[in-house]
C-alpha cells in the first residue's frame with residue numbers, strides 16, 4: 579500500500595537568537611519595554627487571556643528605535659523563508675504593518691485566531707519558561723476529516739493512535755528563546771494555556787508582501803509607490 583500525503587502546510591522556525599554586541603542586553607531591554615507597555619495599558623479582557631499589545635495601542639514596535647535590530651533579523655528570516663519555499667525573494671518587497679508584544683502569565687492563553695489582513699506572520703520568542711504553553715496550529719476543515727470534527731479531542735475515543743499530521747486538526751509546536759516562527763497569516767493558530775509562574779513573552783508581527791514588478795501578474799500587490807490614497 580502506498581500512502582500519499584498531499585499539500586503540507588509548512589511552518590518554519592529559525593533559531594534567530596539575540597543580538598550580542600558585548601555591551602547591551604537587547605533581549606533584556608526588549609522584555610522591559612514590553613512589560614512597560616503592559617503596565618501602562620488596560621488589563622486583558624478576561625482572566626485567561628494573554629496580554630497582546632496589538633489591541634492595547636502598542637502595535638508598532640517596528641517604529642521604535644529599540645527594536646530596529648530585531649526587524650533586520652526578522653527580514654533575514656523572512657528572506658530565508660521565501661527561499662526555502664522556492665520563491666524568489668528578489669522579486670518582492672516585505673513590509674511590516676504591525677508588531678506587538680504578547681505576555682502570557684500562568685493559566686493565560688491566546689485563543690484561536692488568524693491574521694486575515696496580512697500575508698505572512700512571525701512570532702519571536704523572548705522568554706519561554708519550561709511548562710510554557712506551546713504554539714498550536716489548527717485546521718478547521720482538515721482534508722482527511724471525513725466526519726465533521728472527527729479529529730477533535732472530543733472524538734478521541736475513536737482513535738487507536740498514533741496521532742500524526744494526517745489524522746490531526748491541531749499540531750503543537752515547541753518553541754525556544756530566540757526562535758523566529760514564520761507562517762502564512764491565514765493559518766489559524768493559538769497557544770496552550772501557560773503553566774509556569776514566570777511569564778512567556780514574545781513578539782508578533784504581520785508582514786505584507788508586494789511585487790517589485792507587478793506588470794505581468796494578475797495577483798500579488800503592486801509596489802507601494804504605485805498606490806494612491808483616494809479618500810479624505
Ligand SMILES: [Fe+2]
Pocket residue numbers: 691693767782
Ligand atoms: Fe496570532
